[in-house]
Amino acid sequence: MNRTLRCLAAFAVAALLIVPTAPRRAETGPGSAPPGPGKLTLQERLGHAAADRLLILNSDDTGMCHAANVAALEGMTKGLITDATVMVPCPWFPEIAAAARKNPNLRFGVHLTLNAEWEHYRWRPVLPASQVPSLVDGEGYLWPDDRDVVRHVKVDDAVREWRAQLARARDFGIDVTHFDSHMGCYEYRQDLYVAALALAREMQLPLRVAFPLRVVPLKREGFPVPDSFFMKGGPNVEEARKVFFARFDALRPGVHEIGFHASVDSPELHAITHSGAWRAADFAIFMDPQTRAYLDQKGIKLISWRDLRDLMRKGG
Secondary structure: OOHHHHHHHHHHHHHHHOOOOOOOOOOOOOOOOOOOOOOOOHHHHOOOOOOOEEEEEEEEEEOOOHHHHHHHHHHHHHOOOOEEEEOOOOOOHHHHHHHHHHOOOOOEEEEEOOEOOOOOOOOOOOOOHHHOHHHEOOOOOEEOOHHHHHHHOOHHHHHHHHHHHHHHHHHOOOOEEEEEEHHHHHHOOHHHHHHHHHHHHHHOOOEOOOOHHHHHHHHHHOOOOOOEEEOOOOOOHHHHHHHHHHHHHHOOOEEEEEEEOOOOOOHHHHHHOOOHHHHHHHHHHOOOHHHHHHHHHHOEEEOOHHHHHHHHHHOO
């Protein structure tokens, strides 16, 4: 099964079996969560009208390989990608960090990483394994499967590693806009989610939240979290266009995020992953002038995670 689809299925399994209070869907719905009595909507707090539909287009897995880095950089400078989240433990992280130092207008978050899922291309935690022993398998790499994370990872080890990844990103010159979770791992266990949320509050960074029942209380307290999250593409450009355009059609007034894995089509990409065609299709869609024209036609406005972070830090 394609890894993206398997991750979505895993969200649903986690919601049912691991976090009893979480919903069973992988993505939050396209509507707007209520902000609470007498409060402004998130889009109004960002300076837009209550009826506006605001959209973040975030490319995950940046730093994983050169193909992902090229796609993120081209997508942010020439296409529609608004943000990218960086996998700090990965071999190609220094390349994307150098680009961030060179161009501070690029918007990068951190893709908190507890997995190294590819068979022949793997990575270790940022910290020595002796400091985070529950994060590594018998070969010293991060666990290959999200289910291994659920079974084995101790929350204190996860938080130490997350802090190290965020610190390394900053040390390499990245102005961190937000964070999310590679393969959704902090969504799968309530203790990991609670720890991630506490870290976000401490660092004044917004974070991705996939489960609707978690979004609603955050919205009511004024935490700047998007109303919906969606991640699904297609095995080719035609199928991906149908999926993404249908999602655009479904968006209601509010702030929304669509996540994907943009990569340029290359031998490197296909040597690493079986989902290369899906990733190349993601990149093609968000470089396509037809996509921009469709968003304009629908009146959907693009914003960035940096807008949410700045709002959070201003106390707005």
